[in-house]
Amino acid sequence: MTSTWTWQTWQETTYLTCSLLEPWPHGFFTRQTWPQVPQDLTVAIHPDAKVFRVKQVHGNQVLSSSEILQHPQPLEGEEGLFPDADGLYSDRPHEAVWVCSADCTPVLIADIQTGQVAAVHAGWRGTAAKIVPMAIAKLQANGSQIKDLRVAMGPAIAGEVYQVSNAVAAEVGQSILDPETLDIQDRELNAEQIVKSLIQHPTPPVFADEKEGHARLDVRQVNAIQLKQLGLTEGQIAIAPHCTYQDPERFFSYRRDSRRQVQWSGIVSRRSAA
Numbered sequence: 001m002t003s004t005w006t007w008q009t010w011q012e013t014t015y016l017t018c019s020l021l022e023p024w025p026h027g028f029f030t031r032q033t034w035p036q037v038p039q040d041l042t043v044a045i046h047p048d049a050k051v052f053r054v055k056q057v058h059g060n061q062v063l064s065s066s067e068i069l070q071h072p073q074p075l076e077g078e079e080g081l082f083p084d085a086d087g088l089y090s091d092r093p094h095e096a097v098w099v100c101s102a103d104c105t106p107v108l109i110a111d112i113q114t115g116q117v118a119a120v121h122a123g124w125r126g127t128a129a130k131i132v133p134m135a136i137a138k139l140q141a142n143g144s145q146i147k148d149l150r151v152a153m154g155p156a157i158a159g160e161v162y163q164v165s166n167a168v169a170a171e172v173g174q175s176i177l178d179p180e181t182l183d184i185q186d187r188e189l190n191a192e193q194i195v196k197s198l199i200q201h202p203t204p205p206v207f208a209d210e211k212e213g214h215a216r217l218d219v220r221q222v223n224a225i226q227l228k229q230l231g232l233t234e235g236q237i238a239i240a241p242h243c244t245y246q247d248p249e250r251f252f253s254y255r256r257d258s259r260r261q262v263q264w265s266g267i268v269s270r271r272s273a274a
Contacts, residue, residue: 003018003019003020003152003238004018004019005017005018005019005238005240005241005242006018006019008027010044011044013029013030013032013033014030014032014250015027015028015029015030015033015044016028016029016030016154016155016240016242018108018152018238018240019238020150020151020152020236020237020238021108021110021150021152021267023110023112023270024110024115024117024267024268024269024270025045025046025049025096025267025268026045026108026110026117026152026265026266026267026268027041027044027045027265027266028106028108028154028155028240028263028265029041029263029264029265029266030250030251030263031250031251031252031261031263032250033263033264034252034261034262034263035261036264037053037264038051038052038053038096038098038264038266039051041098041264041266042096042098042266042268045096045266045267045268046094046096046268048094049094049095049096049268050065050094050095050096051096051098052065052068052088052090052095052096052097052098053082053088053097053098053099054068054082054083054084054085054086054087054088054099055081055082055083055084055085056085056086056099056100056121057084057085057086058086058123058125058126059084059085059086059125059126059129059131060086060087060126060129060130060131060134061084061085061086061087062085062086062087062088062089062118062120062131062134062135062138063083063085063087063088063089064088064089064090064091064138064142065088065089065090065091065092065095065097066091066092067083068083068088071083086099086120086121086122086123086126086131087099087118087119087120087121087131087132087134087135087138088118088119089109089116089117089118089119089135089138089139089142090116090117090118090269091116091142092269093115093269093270093271094268094269094270095117095268095269096266096267096268097117097118097119097266097267097269098119098264098265098266099119099120099121099264099265099266100121100262100263100264100265101121101123101154101156101244101262101263101265102244102251102252102253102254102259102260102261102262102263103123103156103157103162103244103245103253103254103255104121104122104123104124104126104156104157104219105121105122105123105127105153105154105156105219105220105223106119106120106121106122106153106154106155106156106265107119107120107121107122107132107135107151107152107153107154107223108120108151108152108154108265108266108267109132109135109136109139109149109150109151109152109267110149110150110267111139111144111148111149111150112148112149112150112273113144113145113148113272113273114139114142114143114144114148114272114273115269115270115271115272115273116139116142116143116144116269117267117268117269118135118136118138118139118267119265119266119267120132120135122153122219122223123219124164124168124171124172124217124219127172127175127219127222127223127226128171128172128174128175129175130175130226132151132223132226132227133226133227133230136149136227136230146230146231146232147231149232149236150236150238151227151232151236151237151238152237152238152239152240153220153223153224153237153238153239153240154240154242154265155240155242155243155244155247155250155251155263156219156220156240156243156244157219157243157244157245157253157255158218158243158245158246159205159206159207159216159217159218159219159220159221160207160216160218160243161216161243161245161246162216162217162218162219162245162255163209163211163214163215163216164214164215164216164217165191165213165214165215166191166192166194166195166213166214166215167191168217169191169194169195169198169206169215169217170190170191170192170194170195170198172205172217172219172222173194173195173197173198173205173206173222174194175222175226176198176201176205176222176225176226176229177194177197177198195215198215199215201225203221203224203225204218204221205217205218205219205221205222205225206218220239221239224237224239244256244263251263
């Protein structure tokens with residue numbers, strides 16, 4: 001079944017929801033809510049939920065809500081005091097986990113049995129380091145099974161407009177390629193050859209670019225392939241049909257504007273289905 005994406009209205013602003021995550025309060029918010037922060041935005045989706053966020057650093061660290069509580073709790077706006085991570089997950093009901101983005105991929109994950117959720121900030125660096133599989137491993141360690149997971153990737157820069165160097169495309173792409181299957185002389189993996197292999201992938205996450213030494217990179221597609229390699233099916237994954245770079249009315253884009261402004265995405269855990 002194909003997932004649907006729906007615009008919701010809150011305080012004369014809009015946010016996006018995905019039918020795949022319908023049982024969980026959630027939202028992919030837009031630039032309209034800037035400069036509001038998760039403490040403000042949680043009111044829109046679940047007023048009573050406890051709010052969790054991290055200081056994003058383009059890595060692959062994923063923390064539980066309990067681990068976050070072990071850190072000193074900063075006042076909102078004291079950015080440096082949040083723990084460094086790019087993913088977080090709930091280990092109790094009624095916890096809202098949030099990530100921010102401005103071209104990178106916001107990924108919300110939910111478990112239909114345990115009710116637990118995760119939020120991940122997946123830029124190209126985090127994707128290369130497999131942050132989404134890392135988050136899923138954390139959920140599995142906390143009782144999740146692959147068949148019960150639902151994953152929605154929100155608005156992000158689309159592959160058709162995301163020009164990167166071959167070196168970047170290759171670094172990200174190696175996360176989904178088996179080196180043993182590559183036809184490369186002397187087993188030496190170089191960026192140009194890896195990009196060519198990625199372009200020939202059955203569901204290519206990389207496309208040719210007119211600029212020499214460059215390619216177009218679809219980060220969301222790389223994450224989708226990583227998820228399928230873990231055993232998730234097409235029906236467990238949804239990708240928003242929105243590009244931050246190409247929709248300046250709704251979204252901030254660092255690639256387009258070079259400004260440190262973001263939109264937030266969050267989801268609230270619920271009690272287990274048992």
